[in-house]
Amino acid sequence: MTGIAIYDPRRLGEEDFLAGFTARQELLEFLLRQLRNMGIEGEAGHRVAIGQRGMGKTSLLRRVAIGIARDPTLARTLLPLTFREEQYNVRSLDHFWRNCAEALADWLERSGDGEAADLLDRELRGPAWRGADEAADAFLDRAARTGRRPVLLVDNLDLVLDALPAEQHWKLRRILQSRRGPIVYAASSRFPRQIGDPQAAFYEFFRIDMLDPLNEREALLCMERLAAARGEAGTPVMEIVRREPQRLRVLHALADGNPRILALLYQLLERTESDTAFDDLEVLLDQLTPYYKARVEELRTELQRSILDAIALNWDPITSHDLSVATGVEVTTVSSQLSRLKNLGLVAEVETSGSRAGYQLAERFFNVWYLMRHGTRRTRQKMQWLTAFLQEFYTAEDLKLMRGHAARDPASGDQGTPYADVRDADALDAAAEDGGRAGLAEAAASFAAPSSPRVPDAARELAEDNFGAAARHLGDVLDLGGSGPFPTDDLLYLLGLFEARGYGERLIAWFEQTGRSDRHAPLHAAFVAHVRGDRTLLDVNPEVRRTAERLHARLAGRRSGARPAPSRGKRRGRPRRQPG
Incomplete structure (x- = not known):
């Protein structure tokens, strides 16, 4: 049976090593x-x-x-x-x-x-x-x-x-x-x-x-090859690859395609120690605690540990100015310590939506570990919500739907028929056009097989500019999580209608005021990018951003697929967009 090495591949015999070298x-x-x-x-x-x-x-x-x-x-x-x-x-x-x-x-x-x-x-x-x-x-x-x-x-x-x-x-x-x-x-x-x-x-x-992180396809393929090489011992993992690929996709999103973390994940899946993505995450973090704890203790000074702590707990990229505020340390001192942490490979400098660079932990699973071990109750809750969101988003049923749309999805790189269907195009045209209530109501009435009656209800309320009632219906659709496949298309349809009716900023505020910006972080980040521009995604941590980018691409596809609004009348509730 093929062996698995986590930290030192030299300890394996040559044949075992070759069987496990799948990437x-x-x-x-x-x-x-x-x-x-x-x-x-x-x-x-x-x-x-x-x-x-x-x-x-x-x-x-x-x-x-x-x-x-x-x-x-x-x-x-x-x-x-x-x-x-x-x-x-x-x-x-x-x-x-x-x-x-x-x-x-x-x-x-x-x-x-x-x-x-x-x-x-x-x-x-x-x-x-x-x-x-x-x-x-x-x-x-x-x-x-x-x-x-x-x-x-x-x-x-x-x-x-x-x-x-x-x-x-x-x-x-x-x-x-x-x-x-x-x-x-x-x-x-x-x-x-x-x-x-x-x-x-x-x-x-x-x-x-x-050596970039393994992408989703590469990670799944490596898991499958290793399971096949290990024969009967790999059967539990092979079953998960075939029947519950969302568990692997969730951990891939959180581990940033790190082969070492994926090897650890393989081991625990083979031992059947857990049965949900969040259980998988907790077992992985427990196994890595001695390793990550030693990395923190390797830092020579309390100042370096303090800056590392502030970066990790912020989760999203943070500027040197904001780090100075968070730690109470002069920004010039913060900058010199950041250079040292970058040289140690602990911190990475990244682009943000503004003029200043941001800083985040270079190894993303290290950041996940830090949040779960050193964060507040609220921080740990955010990670639990994100894991639950990803688990629902990556259900097998939803993945089949996404594959069915892949040839038309702009994110796939295909330049054929736009992703938006006729229903979406009609609804967005009607929503953006002054006096288009009847058209929007008609589109809502003809909505094809929504996962919840709240979807056409929300569209009807938007036709009457009843934002509060429409937002409540949207909340009901969001709360469907856990009762079936994640209603991705329904949600994207509704978000497109809210933005088209000029309620983009108001809905962003609603997400934040109701706490849904944390509970549904990738969806919130995707909608913010839809309203304010995709550069806002640079201000979001990679664990949330990866899924948000996929959602945003589909939202943008719906917008680009809509027919241009007629020239008569005026657009209501939002400024005219500038070309480019």
């Missing part, structure tokens, strides 16, 4: 193809894969090493050398080259030449390996004896470069650029600062491969 297949093939093109004589193309913790950097490097060893052409010409995850002993180039030699000794032993490996181990204790130049020459000589070109699979490259004296960077660069010189395939949790410094030796030296 990044296209990137793997690309990297191996590049190595075939370089061969033993070609110009080296050095690369670094950059991704947050848990994105599969260490697994990717190991998979490249195995790919070289199992490819007849690559195995004859290349020498894959793997290192420990953090090379804390590197303070100068001689330490680095000795680490390379130790990796070479490991390769020799795995290749069946234990005698050569033992000899190299003894040589490493001698004086020939003590100087930077001497160690480099000795390593290159030993590698050349194998008849292969070294491929240095270096994890945490940023730590290695930071530890080396700047003047030694140029020496390392010259060696890496030499004929038949080593090829570096590396990984890093952040951009090494030397790559972006025009005065540094490694400015634009490495080609970058970004």
Whole structure:
């Protein structure tokens, strides 16, 4: 049965590791193809894969090493050398080259030449390996004896470069650029600062491969492949993939497609420890508590922990000015601490709808953990509401409906028939047109199979400009949650009518005054973007924003699909939109 590794993929046997390596297949093939093109004589193309913790950097490097060893052409010409995850002993180039030699000794032993490996181990204790130049020459000589070109699979490259004296960077660069010189395939949790410094030796030296979060399709496919590889043990997960995909989609939305979190999720689903998305979430958070708690305690000062706390509990991106207010710390001090937290990979700078940058935790599931473990009762309640909303939104029935509309949905990228149907177009035209009450009432009366009679009731009230009664009916439709498939189309239809009748801002206020902006956060964020512009979504945390973007795309599709209103009469209740 295939094993699963969460933090250290090296502990798995090769076959188990390969069976569990289900993501990044296209990137793997690309990297191996590049190595075939370089061969033993070609110009080296050095690369670094950059991704947050848990994105599969260490697994990717190991998979490249195995790919070289199992490819007849690559195995004859290349020498894959793997290192420990953090090379804390590197303070100068001689330490680095000795680490390379130790990796070479490991390769020799795995290749069946234990005698050569033992000899190299003894040589490493001698004086020939003590100087930077001497160690480099000795390593290159030993590698050349194998008849292969070294491929240095270096994890945490940023730590290695930071530890080396700047003047030694140029020496390392010259060696890496030499004929038949080593090829570096590396990984890093952040951009090494030397790559972006025009005065540094490694400015634009490495080609970058970004390890982005797995998208929804990739995550589900990985779950299915792993369940199949684990045979009978994977049956519970296979059943969930087929019958309850919404549970996986909810956790994917909250975990931001992090492969490590998804591996943990797989384990708990296989053990059948929980049966709802929120139960899944709580078990995952409990398992990760020691790991995330240690990350917080790694911070050196109370000030750094205070700023991290304020960012995490705010959840949405927060500006340095607002952080200063929240922490009572001068904004200049806040800014310098933010730079340190960014360098540590804990905080990310993001765009907002305004002129100032926002800051949020870089690892999104870390933020979810922090909210649930350190937030107020209200904060934890928001997370529970979001999980419930996503669970209802991603029901199997609703997903079938979404797939049925996908060819016409603007969010799918298809440029065919607009998503809005004739009913929506007629209703929005009538709603926007002065004196259009009769048309709106007629559209409401002919509404096709709503999930609740409150839908046409709300449309009729809007026809008479009875906002309060229409909002109460909308509230009744929102409260249908838990009694069946989420009424997505009904809600989007009603929201479009409210906005078309000029009640956009008033309905936003209603959401906030009734607490529904928290209970139905993605729907609220989508409607705010519909009324005020899609840049407002930049001010929303990613966990809410991902679903809000999908809802907003469908709302925008309904608006763009409506026929232009006749030129006669005046629009009521809202300003005329400017082109573009």
